[in-house]
Amino acid sequence: MEDTLPLRGFRFVRARALDWVAEVGRVTLLLRDIARFMVPGLRSVGLLVQQMGTIGVGSLWLVVVVSLFTGAVAAVQAAYQFTAVVPMRYLGSVVLRSVIIELGPVLTGLVVGGRVGASIAAELGTMKVTEQIDALRALAIHPVRYLVVPRVVASIIMLPIMTIFSDAIAVFGGWVVAVTSIGISSHTYTQSIKDFFLIKDLLSGLVKAFFFGGIIGTMGCYYGFATEGGAEGVGAATTKAVMTSCVLVLISDYVLANVLFRFIFAK
Amino acid sequence: MIRVRGLKKRLGSKQVLNGVDLDVTTGETVVVMGRSGSGKSVLLRHIIGLMIPDEGSIEVEDQEIVGIRERELDEVRRRIGMLFQSAALFDSLTVGENVGLAMREHLRLGEDEIQRRVEERLQWVGLSGVEPMKPASLSGGMRKRVGLARALAMDPQYILYDEPTTGLDPIMADAIDQLIRALQKKLGVTSIVVTHDMTSAYKVADRMVMLYEGRIVFSGTPEETRTTKDPIVRQFVEGSSTGPIKPL
Numbered sequence: 001m002e003d004t005l006p007l008r009g010f011r012f013v014r015a016r017a018l019d020w021v022a023e024v025g026r027v028t029l030l031l032r033d034i035a036r037f038m039v040p041g042l043r044s045v046g047l048l049v050q051q052m053g054t055i056g057v058g059s060l061w062l063v064v065v066v067s068l069f070t071g072a073v074a075a076v077q078a079a080y081q082f083t084a085v086v087p088m089r090y091l092g093s094v095v096l097r098s099v100i101i102e103l104g105p106v107l108t109g110l111v112v113g114g115r116v117g118a119s120i121a122a123e124l125g126t127m128k129v130t131e132q133i134d135a136l137r138a139l140a141i142h143p144v145r146y147l148v149v150p151r152v153v154a155s156i157i158m159l160p161i162m163t164i165f166s167d168a169i170a171v172f173g174g175w176v177v178a179v180t181s182i183g184i185s186s187h188t189y190t191q192s193i194k195d196f197f198l199i200k201d202l203l204s205g206l207v208k209a210f211f212f213g214g215i216i217g218t219m220g221c222y223y224g225f226a227t228e229g230g231a232e233g234v235g236a237a238t239t240k241a242v243m244t245s246c247v248l249v250l251i252s253d254y255v256l257a258n259v260l261f262r263f264i265f266a267k
Numbered sequence: 268m269i270r271v272r273g274l275k276k277r278l279g280s281k282q283v284l285n286g287v288d289l290d291v292t293t294g295e296t297v298v299v300m301g302r303s304g305s306g307k308s309v310l311l312r313h314i315i316g317l318m319i320p321d322e323g324s325i326e327v328e329d330q331e332i333v334g335i336r337e338r339e340l341d342e343v344r345r346r347i348g349m350l351f352q353s354a355a356l357f358d359s360l361t362v363g364e365n366v367g368l369a370m371r372e373h374l375r376l377g378e379d380e381i382q383r384r385v386e387e388r389l390q391w392v393g394l395s396g397v398e399p400m401k402p403a404s405l406s407g408g409m410r411k412r413v414g415l416a417r418a419l420a421m422d423p424q425y426i427l428y429d430e431p432t433t434g435l436d437p438i439m440a441d442a443i444d445q446l447i448r449a450l451q452k453k454l455g456v457t458s459i460v461v462t463h464d465m466t467s468a469y470k471v472a473d474r475m476v477m478l479y480e481g482r483i484v485f486s487g488t489p490e491e492t493r494t495t496k497d498p499i500v501r502q503f504v505e506g507s508s509t510g511p512i513k514p515l
Contacts, residue, residue: 127357134317135355138348139369139417140341146372 030222033144034152041149051154059112066111067166070103071173079182088184092192095174097201104167105205106253109212113245117220120151121241124224125234152217159213160206200265208256212249219245268293274323283309285481296451296458298468301478307461311427315347316340348418352430354410356402362413363398369420388416408439428460432467444470
């Protein structure tokens, strides 16, 4: 058959599609192994606590800075859009709800996804190319049980905790701006928060964070284990882990928003 | 005893192993010689179940390990220790934690007993007091020794050495060779040593085999290897670039 431009294009698209399907298959197999080794993997509490510390403590200052300015910007922009339309006494509630439903979990997911996803992929990728993962298997220690389960579970536990922290800091950032530059009293801002706070808003954000944690941990481990070659391979794995984590966080945010607000928390 | 029959493995476009037959009897130290890229390390990785062959069988103590379940394979692996070419020490753990890891994971021992065994293994390889050090602060020779101490952690019946002297100075290489012999005498382990370092090979081998074009083409004692007329083995042993083996 003549090698025309459309045919080459078709082959290229088909090859990429097959690569994508194969990748989804490999991630599914990793998820199966994570489920299989979940209970034995959690027996090593020390490894889990160590990973929780690495993920949580290591990301703390980044989350503080991002959340503080996110809350501040949310207050400034809400105030601008309220001008001559909505009374400023509702500013606190708008900052609160936009933060706990969307900005807190998503920005925490993206920030932690970038830092932790890269760190996990680089660490496991280096272990792969220096035969350390083979050495574990040679010692009859399954790498998914010893390396993956503690990292994925730590991510799942720490993301919601970091999100609560992020929510609080962001609301504080909004309060600072509201009181110091918009001219709303502290009482008005906090009263607005109290009046419009709904536990289901907080829960929806935490459910999202739970899934984001799973995505970040799994993608970091998957690309770490898939590393080939030397330093270049580790760099490529790190980049892929961060990109994929961030894209999947945003896609799953949309899916979860639909499921949570149209079905589970619809009323 | 380890028995390998008809082992074949293709990696990409290259047929790395093309019907390897090898018997290693209990208590014996067999050196597998061959050029870089001839498939020596691939053979070792098959024996410990890190790679799955395209064809062939591998028996360890009459137990077939090709195609068995991961859990059964782990039982076999506990009887085998492996020293990796790069030592493959876990960077995030100390030397003591590296050596004690398998004991902590598989044996129900108290921490005092694990510490005692870790110290004992490190003494066997001529190291003492290095338990708190991280692998990054060790020299190449020390890393190999710690890797060997880790391989000995579970009292293996078999030890696989992947290029144990590569990258070491001649004095350290000799020290590692002496260690391999001493451990064989002390513990009576069965060993397979993969190397292209002929000085080392003659020192540690009870028997030497040559892997060439995916097959074992020669088997003999060190003395038979020195005096063989086989042109492939002669060329390799003499380190000549002219002969049936073509430079890549």
